[in-house]
Every structure is written in structure tokens, then in C-alpha cells.
Amino acid sequence: MVNSNDKGFRIMGLSLPVFLFFSAIVIIGTFLEVLPKGMIGALALMMVIGSVLGLIGDNLPIVKDYLGGGPIIIIFGSAAIVMFKLLPESSINIMSNFMKGEGFxxxxxxxxxxxxxxxxxxxxxxxxxxxxxxxxxxxxxxxxxxxxxxxxxxxxxxxxxxxxxxxxxxxxxxxxxxxxxxxxxxxxxxxxxxxxxxxxxxxxxxxxxxxxxxxxxxxxxxxxxxxxxxxxxxxxxxxxxxxxxxxxxxxxxxxxxxxxxxxxxxxxxxxxxxxxxxxxxxxxxxxxxxxxxxxxxxxxxxxxxxxxxxxxxxxxxxxxxxxxxxxxxxxxxxxxxxxxxxxxxxxxxxxxxxxxxxxxxxxxxxxxxxxxxxxxxxxxxxxxxxxxxxxxxxxxxxxxxxxxxxxxxxxxxxxxxxxxxxxxxxxx
Known part of the structure; x- marks a missing residue:
């Protein structure tokens, strides 16, 4: 999910500038509601959200040591995104359908x-x-x-x-x-x-x-x-x-x-x-x-x-x-x-x-x-x-x-x- 090595700080194996550039594309597409339906749109958005929330969870002192770190923050953070409607409803439907209807x-x-x-x-x-x-x-x-x-x-x-x-x-x-x-x-x-x-x-x-x-x-x-x-x-x-x-x-x-x-x-x-x-x-x-x-x-x-x-x-x-x-x-x-x-x-x-x-x-x-x-x-x-x-x-x-x-x-x-x-x- 997140790597740090002699090549510098990395997320998903990508350098931070590259990750931010392509993540911005996905987020802009999400809020413009042009995110493709099915696997392409769902995976792109889910990988961005998962990487960011996982980074947060893996670096929060109490959470990383006692509450499961990245995975628990990813799950409940994503659920909070739905509850507080932080993303367009269309993108939530794309991800939900990918999980349930399309069998991911x-x-x-x-x-x-x-x-x-x-x-x-x-x-x-x-x-x-x-x-x-x-x-x-x-x-x-x-x-x-x-x-x-x-x-x-x-x-x-x-x-x-x-x-x-x-x-x-x-x-x-x-x-x-x-x-x-x-x-x-x-x-x-x-x-x-x-x-x-x-x-x-x-x-x-x-x-x-x-x-x-x-x-x-x-x-x-x-x-x-x-x-x-x-x-x-x-x-x-x-x-x-x-x-x-x-x-x-x-x-x-x-x-x-x-x-x-x-x-x-x-x-x-x-x-x-x-x-x-x-x-x-x-x-x-x-x-x-x-x-x-x-x-x-x-x-x-x-x-x-x-x-x-x-x-x-x-x-x-x-x-x-x-x-x-x-x-x-x-x-x-x-x-x-x-x-x-x-x-x-x-x-x-x-x-x-x-x-x-x-x-x-x-x-x-x-x-x-x-x-x-x-x-x-x-x-x-x-x-x-x-x-x-x-x-x-x-x-x-x-x-x-x-x-x-x-x-x-x-x-x-x-x-x-x-x-x-x-x-x-x-x-x-």
C-alpha cells in the first residue's frame, strides 16, 4: 500500500507526485460525475481512497498499534464517506454495484x-x-x-x-x-x-x-x-x-x-x-x-x-x-x-x-x-x-x-x- 525506500516516499509503488497527479484525475472525474461505470471507475476510485485512508491508519499512533491500523480506517472511513455523503451518489453506486452486482x-x-x-x-x-x-x-x-x-x-x-x-x-x-x-x-x-x-x-x-x-x-x-x-x-x-x-x-x-x-x-x-x-x-x-x-x-x-x-x-x-x-x-x-x-x-x-x-x-x-x-x-x-x-x-x-x-x-x-x-x- 505505502512504501518508503531509497527512491523516496511511495504510495502504491508510485512516487508521491505521480500518485497525486493520477489521483487528481480520478477525483476530478468523480466530482464531474464522468467516472466510468463498472470495473474501471470503481477500481480507480477505490484504489485512491484505500491508499489514502490506509496511509492515515498506518500512521495514527493508537490505531496502528492497537486497532488494526490501515484496514480498520479504510473500512470505517469509507463507511463514513457514505454516511456523510462526501462523494457524489453516482460514485457510491458505482462502487457498491462493483462489489455486489459485478462480483468483485x-x-x-x-x-x-x-x-x-x-x-x-x-x-x-x-x-x-x-x-x-x-x-x-x-x-x-x-x-x-x-x-x-x-x-x-x-x-x-x-x-x-x-x-x-x-x-x-x-x-x-x-x-x-x-x-x-x-x-x-x-x-x-x-x-x-x-x-x-x-x-x-x-x-x-x-x-x-x-x-x-x-x-x-x-x-x-x-x-x-x-x-x-x-x-x-x-x-x-x-x-x-x-x-x-x-x-x-x-x-x-x-x-x-x-x-x-x-x-x-x-x-x-x-x-x-x-x-x-x-x-x-x-x-x-x-x-x-x-x-x-x-x-x-x-x-x-x-x-x-x-x-x-x-x-x-x-x-x-x-x-x-x-x-x-x-x-x-x-x-x-x-x-x-x-x-x-x-x-x-x-x-x-x-x-x-x-x-x-x-x-x-x-x-x-x-x-x-x-x-x-x-x-x-x-x-x-x-x-x-x-x-x-x-x-x-x-x-x-x-x-x-x-x-x-x-x-x-x-x-x-x-x-x-x-x-x-x-x-x-x-x-x-
Whole structure:
């Protein structure tokens, strides 16, 4: 995002005068409302905003050290731009449509899932997958237990705290979590699903925001207590690394092109399987497909490296732009602010803390580093699905853990829907 070296201060690899000149072109086009629709206009504006806000966040003393630095400022700064209408509505629509209607988020996550899984050590991936479910269950149990306890003590109600705060936060985001949960709750309680959703949305939004902040704090904790972290490695395995033999392949544009094609193809495969087995999200089927290919050794190492190099290109160049899109299209500051009350904030907080502590404890027992386990099996259950995964992992500087984050958001989210249905039958 920002570089300082012997060639002088740089942003996005560009010298400051060059960056300012081309950024001015983009900003002038934005306010004249001639910004092209689609990828060109959206990416240009998102890259400018992301670079500037990232520079600010990476240099604010408290924010850079304790709150996640650039990523959190990019997300919430972009959301503030929308709330205060600092840009023309046409440019906001271009960026929102690029994220949602034109699938930039899917494109980004496809690259991350494919490249990070295929870049893993195969034996390590198999060992980690077997132990991951207990870490998720530990986080869910601790989160729901703590929010029920505090809900009862603070007069909110244990059952209400679980139904309206704990389960929505742990449910995998909006589309795959809060929306189906609202339908489940509405039918079981004879309530309008829209009313249920209005109760859940602030919890999901605040839980996502807090998860991002906690992700940054856990990264800071790892620097203070190195014994708690694998610095991006999930499994505690001596002598093994996540990416195998990558050093024998120098960056190759042809390889990256192959990686691009394989990434989007795996994404389509997930959608094909999801059409016939719709109860599981296509993201989850994509993860399963890529993991099976990797675990069974079905493609040559060259293609694995191709996907990994494409993933690295996307992550290093487009993450700030993506975070802007998350802030613009998926983060509503009005919803977060409207939900503010001491009781509500405490209950959201203990839910996220419970997810962190439970997944860290069980993760350590099954052979994971506590910080990596709490980020993936804990925070990535408590955040807002795919968008939250990117934001949390970016704030925690552990983007290569995306496959496990997506397991939490997708398969873990599906588990929460089943759990919610079961709990409602017992207690509603």
C-alpha cells in the first residue's frame, strides 16, 4: 500500500507526485460525475481512497498499534464517506454495484481460497482440517454461554440474548446468516421476519466491527507474546511451513494467468454443486473442492503455484480497494450507532470475547496456535461472513488463513442455522 525506500516516499509503488497527479484525475472525474461505470471507475476510485485512508491508519499512533491500523480506517472511513455523503451518489453506486452486482468480492475471495489452499503443505492441511471443527464448537459454546449469563445478569434475558444477539453474531453474516435466521425465528415465533431482521442487523454489524478491532489487537498480542502465535501458521508443527517449495518458482505472468483461470473455474464449480445441494453455500463447496484436489494430489505442483502466485498478486495489490468496497457497500454506520446502549454493547462484546476465548482454548488443546485459532475459528464466526473474513484477516495481518476463515463463515454458519432451529424447538 505505502512504501518508503531509497527512491523516496511511495504510495502504491508510485512516487508521491505521480500518485497525486493520477489521483487528481480520478477525483476530478468523480466530482464531474464522468467516472466510468463498472470495473474501471470503481477500481480507480477505490484504489485512491484505500491508499489514502490506509496511509492515515498506518500512521495514527493508537490505531496502528492497537486497532488494526490501515484496514480498520479504510473500512470505517469509507463507511463514513457514505454516511456523510462526501462523494457524489453516482460514485457510491458505482462502487457498491462493483462489489455486489459485478462480483468483485467473489472474484477476490475465489483467488484467496484457491491460492491459499493450493499453496499449503498437503499434510498440514489434512491435519488441520480434522481438528478445526472442535475449535469452532468451543468458540460457539463459550460465546453463547457468556452472552446468556450476562443477558440474565443485566436484565436483558438469557434466552433473548442468545436468540437476538449471540446466534445472529455467530451466524455467518447477513445473507447466509441473519436473513435465513430471521425467517427461521419469524416462522417459529409467529413474527414478521422483517421485524426479526431489524433486531438482528445491529448485532451483526456491531459484532463485525468489534471482530475487526479484536483482530488487530490479537496481532498486537502476538508481537508481545510470541509463544501464543504461529505468525500465520495455524498448526503447531515443528519444521513444517505453510507454503512448500514456493521459492523454486519466480513470479511468472503466464503462471498468474493460469491461476486466474483456475480460481474462477473452482468458483463456478462451487456454484454448480450448490445448485444440486443448495443447503450448503457455494463458497463452502468451492473450499471442499479445492481442498479435495489438494489433499488427493490431483493437479501438478505447477498449477498449485500458479494459483498461489495469482492469490499473492490480488492480495498485495487489491486488498485496500476491496476494504473500501466493504466500507461502502456492506458497513452501515447508522445501524451501528442506532443500536448503541451499554447493555447491548456489553452483550455484543461478551459474545465476541467468548468466541475468541473458547476457540483459543479448544484450539490449543487440539494443536493450534491460540491466536490463529481465535482469529479463524472465533472471530471469523463472529464477523459478517466473507466481507468480515477479509477485514478481520487484514487487520490481523493473517490473510493466508482465508481458507479456514471461510470454513468458519460458510460451514460454521450452516451449523449455526441448524443449531438455531434446534434451540427454537426446545425453548421458543
Amino acid at each position: 468480492l467473489d472474484f477476490y475471495i475465489a483467488a484467496l481460497i484457491t491460492g491459499s489452499i493450493l499453496g499449503m503443505n498437503r499434510k498440514l492441511l489434512i491435519k488441520a482440517a480434522v481438528r478445526y471443527l472442535p475449535a469452532i464448537l468451543g468458540g460457539v459454546a463459550a460465546a453463547l454461554g457468556l452472552v446468556a449469563l450476562f443477558g440474565a445478569v443485566m436484565g436483558y434475558g438469557a434466552k433473548e440474548a442468545i436468540f437476538y444477539i449471540g446466534i445472529p453474531i455467530m451466524g455467518g453474516g447477513m445473507g447466509a446468516g441473519a436473513v435465513p435466521l430471521a425467517k427461521i425465528f419469524g416462522s417459529s415465533m409467529a413474527q414478521d421476519p422483517a421485524k426479526m431482521l431489524s433486531i438482528m442487523v445491529p448485532a451483526v454489524a456491531m459484532g463485525n466491527a468489534l471482530s475487526i478491532v479484536v483482530g488487530g489487537l490479537l496481532d498486537k498480542l502476538g508481537k508481545v507474546k510470541p509463544s501464543l502465535t504461529g505468525n500465520g501458521e495455524l498448526m503447531i508443527v515443528e519444521g513444517e511451513t505453510v507454503v512448500e517449495e514456493q521459492e523454486s518458482y519466480s513470479p511468472d505472468f503466464i503462471l498468474m494467468g493460469k491461476g486466474l483461470f483456475l480460481a474462477v473455474s473452482f468458483f463456478i464449480l462451487g456454484n454448480i454443486i450448490g445448485k444440486f445441494v443448495p443447503d450448503i453455500h457455494p463458497y463452502a463447496w468451492m473450499i471442499i473442492s479445492v481442498a479435495l484436489v489438494k489433499g488427493l494430489g490431483l493437479i501438478p505442483r505447477e498449477y498449485e503455484v500458479a494459483c498461489h502466485q495469482w492469490f499473492q498478486f490480488i492480495m498485495n495489490n487489491l486488498t485496500p480497494a476491496l476494504l473500501v468496497g466493504i466500507g461502502v457497500a456492506y458497513t452501515n454506520l447508522n445501524e451501528v450507532i442506532a443500536a448503541f446502549s451499554i447493555t447491548y454493547i456489553v452483550l455484543v462484546g461478551v459474545t465476541v470475547i467468548g468466541a475468541v476465548l473458547g476457540s483459543a482454548l479448544i484450539g490449543r488443546l487440539v494443536g493450534f496456535y491460540p491466536i490463529e485459532s481465535s482469529i479463524t475459528a472465533g472471530l471469523c464466526m463472529a464477523n459478517m461472513g466473507g466481507t468480515g473474513d477479509v477485514a478481520v484477516l487484514s487487520a490481523a495481518n493473517r490473510m493466508k488463513l482465508m481458507p479456514f476463515a471461510q470454513i468458519s463463515s460458510r460451514l460454521g454458519g450452516a451449523f449455526i442455522l441448524i443449531l438455531a432451529s434446534t434451540i427454537l424447538k426446545l425453548f421458543a
